[in-house]
Every structure is written in structure tokens, then in C-alpha cells.
Amino acid sequence: xxxxxxxxxxxxxxxxxxxxxxxxxxxxxxxxxxxxxxxxxxxxxxxxxxxxxxxxxxxxxxxxxxxxxxxxxxxxxxxxxxxxxxxxxxxxxxxxxxxxxxxxxxxxxxxxxxxxxxxxxxxxxxxxxxxxxxxxxxxxxxxxxxxxxxxxxxxxxxxxxxxxxxxxxxxxxxxxxxxxxxxxxxxxxxxxxxxxxxxxxxxxxxxxxxxxxxxxxxxxxxxxxxxxxxxxxxxxxxxxxxxxxxxxxxxxxxxxxxxxxxxxxxxxxxxxxxxxxxxxxxxxxxxxxxxxxxxxxxxxxxxxxxxxxxxxxxxxxxxxxxxxxxxxxxxxxxxxxxxxxxxxxxxxxxxxxxxxxxxxxxxxxxxxxxxxxxxxxxxxxxxxxxxxxxxxxxxxxxxxxxxxxxxxxxxxxxxxxxxxxxxxxxxxxxxxxx
Numbered sequence: 001x002x003x004x005x006x007x008x009x010x011x012x013x014x015x016x017x018x019x020x021x022x023x024x025x026x027x028x029x030x031x032x033x034x035x036x037x038x039x040x041x042x043x044x045x046x047x048x049x050x051x052x053x054x055x056x057x058x059x060x061x062x063x064x065x066x067x068x069x070x071x072x073x074x075x076x077x078x079x080x081x082x083x084x085x086x087x088x089x090x091x092x093x094x095x096x097x098x099x100x101x102x103x104x105x106x107x108x109x110x111x112x113x114x115x116x117x118x119x120x121x122x123x124x125x126x127x128x129x130x131x132x133x134x135x136x137x138x139x140x141x142x143x144x145x146x147x148x149x150x151x152x153x154x155x156x157x158x159x160x161x162x163x164x165x166x167x168x169x170x171x172x173x174x175x176x177x178x179x180x181x182x183x184x185x186x187x188x189x190x191x192x193x194x195x196x197x198x199x200x201x202x203x204x205x206x207x208x209x210x211x212x213x214x215x216x217x218x219x220x221x222x223x224x225x226x227x228x229x230x231x232x233x234x235x236x237x238x239x240x241x242x243x244x245x246x247x248x249x250x251x252x253x254x255x256x257x258x259x260x261x262x263x264x265x266x267x268x269x270x271x272x273x274x275x276x277x278x279x280x281x282x283x284x285x286x287x288x289x290x291x292x293x294x295x296x297x298x299x300x301x302x303x304x305x306x307x308x309x310x311x312x313x314x315x316x317x318x319x320x321x322x323x324x325x326x327x328x329x330x331x332x333x334x335x336x337x338x339x340x341x342x343x344x345x346x347x348x349x350x351x352x353x354x355x356x357x358x359x360x361x362x363x364x365x366x367x368x369x370x371x372x373x374x375x376x377x378x379x380x381x382x383x384x385x386x387x388x389x390x391x392x393x394x395x396x397x398x399x400x401x402x403x404x405x406x407x408x409x410x411x412x413x414x415x416x417x418x419x420x421x422x423x424x425x426x427x428x429x430x431x432x433x434x
Contacts, residue, residue, distance in 0.1 A: 035156070035368070036274070036296060037134045037395075038329075038351070041080030041113040041427035045391025046377015047331025048349030051290030054229030054278035056174075056219050059431055060116040062128025065231045065278075066164035066176030067217035068118070070126025075119030075434040080132075082112045082427030088139075088367065093416035095403070096146050103145035107138065113427070117434070126166035128178070133159035135182075135271055137366065148200065149412035150307065150404055151365035153189040158182050158236070158271055162215060172222050178215040182271065184208060184238040188365070192308040193410045197250040203308050205265065207242035213271070225282040235300055236271040244316065246308075253311045265316060267306075272297040276327075286335040290349065294327035298356035309406035320363070322356040331375065347377040347391070362402045367418050369400045385433040395423040 038049035042060040053065040059078040061068030086107025114132025121127055135158035141147065164178030187206040194201035213236035220228040246253075246261040276294040283289060299322060306316050331349025336342055351373035362369065377391035399417050406412040 035135055035137050035301075035366075036272070038373070039082065039084070039112070039393055039395075039425040039427070040132045040134055041082035041429050042078065042116075043347070043377060043379060043389040043391065043429065045082070045393045045425060045427045046347035046349065046375050046379075046389070047290050047333065048329055048351040048373040048375030048393055050278075050292050050329035050331030050349045050351065051280050052229075052278050052292050052329070053217065053231045053276045054219070054227045054280040054290070056227065056229075059118040059128075060114070060130065062116045062118045062164060062178075063114065063130035063132050063160075063162060065217040065219060065229045066128060066162070066178040066215055067166050067174045067219040068229070069128035069164065069176065070120055070124065070166040070168045070174050071219065072118050072120055072126065075117065076431055077434055078116045078429050078431040080113045080115070080427060080429035082425055084110050084112055085424045086110070087420065087422045087424070088418055089420070090145075090147070091417050091419050092146060095413060095415035097411070097413045098146050098149055100144045100146035100148060101142055103141035103147060106141045110138070119434075124168040126168070126174070126176070128162075128164045128166070130160070130162040130164075133157065139365065147364040147404070147414040148191040149193060149309065149406060150363060150414055151188070151190050153187065154365035155185065155187040157185045158238075164215065166217075172220060174219045176217040176219075180213040180215050180233065180236060182211045182213065182236045182238070184211060184240075184269075186238075186240050186267070186269075188306050190306070190308070193412065194248050194250045194253070199248055201249045201253070201308075202245070202247040203306070204245040205242060205306060207240040209238045209240055211236040211238045211271070227280040229278040229280075231274075231276045233274045235273045235297065238269040238271070240267040240269065241265070256308070256311050256313065259314070260316065267317060270300040272301050286337060288333045290329075290331040290333070292327060292329035292351070296325045296327070296356075298322040298324050301356070307406065309410060309412060310408065320357070320361055320366070322361065323358070325354045325356050327351065327353045329373070344378050344380045347375070347379075349373070349375040351375075359401055360403075362400060363404050364402065364414055367400050367402060367421070369397045369421070372396045387431045388428070389431075390428045392427070393425040395425070397421040
């Protein structure tokens, strides 16, 4: 029995590792109002996320609102791809007490996207499958940067596979539910001070896991011109448990190294629950407006913080104590009927996300702040049943101040500003009938 249970655990661990490794090219690397993005390569790039939960005519509703799948006429698939460029540069503020460089741009270019299928089993019963990721961050600073005491590399990725069913309970109302299966990958590395010797020490941790949650949705269309969407996504728990690696620590840290090096360290993480309400309203036959209101429960997240700065410490985990965030978005799409852009639909939008961190909670491994989104998009039917959409979203956080301090006896400090912080998303997707 012990052998069977061990084999089962090993298999699950391997599946999680393979899943997380395979989906990394599809998952976002980000810093934003929280660590959950609205960008998955779909047409909402052009509206800056507005209309997220109220687009049942889009196959990606299998991801954004499972209640929308029953509104499809046949089986439809949307394949989406996007490229993200993160511009996150640190500028030292004069009070940093660790020598080193500015860390370079720890994000740079990264690919992403998703695949979504939606259809009907019967007139009042729909189904969907979605594969995409919109949770995580990834930072890899240059060697010998001034903040290496706190973080040299920090990667946290969550990728979701969501099968779902929907039921049209009335000609104007549907409900849906999905199972959110999330594969996680977490890697952390820093270079604490190695006691009284001049070299840097090395602190490493890496693990994978699979977590489960639920998605619930409602679509209400009282008249053909008006669509309301409401979704709830439950929290998803990840339980990391791997061996910490500590290298090159001096004699002063011998008790800590004996306590933690090679021992299994458990880290619990909660992907926050979210509630999103969206509107799609046709103003004319050619013009449609979209809107979002959303809430995300970041107080449950707490943050994955790992630090070593004191030889007497008994825990490696730091609870950041983040706060919940709010979101608002407004967008418009217009179908052009004449001129060089005839048969194209053009879109634009604006969104705002509040920050999960106060100024005192900004850290080198999670430099997050409030964000403003600006979207542009275009789409057209290429041929009957095949529709192309392209889009761009700028996610702007501006200047993010940081003043992170460690504990005695070494008191490391990183003080300065991440200047003109921005993420650029370029995406394209194709929807077609199967």
C-alpha cells in the first residue's frame, strides 16, 4: 500500500511538472494591480477587457463565462496567440546599502495565448473546454543587482484547463459551471549575505502542484441588444512542498543551514476568488459598448515571500498581507460600412485596476501597483464561418516606489523606483466552426 501511494504521489507530481513546463509559453509573466491579467489573446484585448463576461458569441466564453457556451449555434473554436513585452526597470534612489547594478529588465518578451471550444449538446444544453493562463508573474534580474538579497529570480505561473457545461433555463437566461484545473510552477532564487565572508550565498526553491476550483456563470439577455454576464471563480489552493537549497553560507549561518538546507519546506498559496459583472449593449446596428465591474480577493493570497536575512530565524516564509482589488472597464466596438476599412470592426477601451499592495508592501519579487489599461483592436470575417481578430493592450503602472528592508544584523535595504513600468500585449485570434 505504501508503494502504491508513493507511486501515485510521484505520478501526480510528474504530471504537474510536465503540465507546468509545457504551458509556460502560454502563460503570462506580469506585474499588475494584482497577479491576474485580463489578456489572453482574445478580442477583449481591443476593449481593454471590457465585456469580459458578456460575450456569449465568442468561443472564449468557455474561459470567461461558462454560461455563454449554450448560446452557440454549432461547435466553434477560437485559437489565440499573443506576445507580451514587459518594461520594468529599477532606478536606485540613493539609500540602497547593497552594491550592485540596476538589475536590467527582468521581464522582456514572452509568448502567450490559449485555445477555446464551445458548442451545444442540445437546444438548451451547452459545453465548453478552455486552456489558458492569466495568473502569475516572472522576474529574472541581472546577476549582481542591488536587490539580490531579496530576490534574484521569482517565477510563479498558473495555467488552467476548464471543462464546463451550461443550461439555458429560459430563452433569455442561461447558467453554467466549470471545473478549474490549475497547474502551478513556482521558482525562487536569491543571494543573501553569507555571514561575515564577502561572497554572496545562494537560496533556491522550486516546486510544482495541481489545484482545483470552480467557475460559475450567468448570462441574461432580456432583449437581443442587451447582454448581462456575471461570473464567480472560486479560490484555488496550491500546496508547494520541496527541499530548500542553501549554498555558500558562512559560519554565522551554520545553525540556519542545518535547520533548513535539504529539508522539505511547505508553502501554501491561494489564487484569489473573483466576481466579474459585464455588460454588452448594442447602441445601433454598427456600434456596441461594453463594461466591467470586478472584485478580486487578494487578502486570501498573502503572497509567496521567501527571505533569509537573520541566522536565528525559524521561518523562511513572509506573509505580505495584501488587500482586495477592484476593477472597472469601458469599451466600444464599431463596424465600419464604407471606406478602406469597410467590413472591419474597430474597438477601443479603457480599464483601471486598484493595487493589492500599499507602498510599504512593494517588494523586489512582486513589484505590483495600480494599473491603467488602454486597448485597440480590429476584426473581420475572412470567409463564411471564419473570423479574425487582432488587438493591442497597454498595461501602465507608471512609477512604482520601493523601500524594502531586511532585519538585523545585516539590515539589507533596496530603495528606489521602478520607472515607467508597462506591459505591452500584441495578440491575434481566429474563430471558426468545427
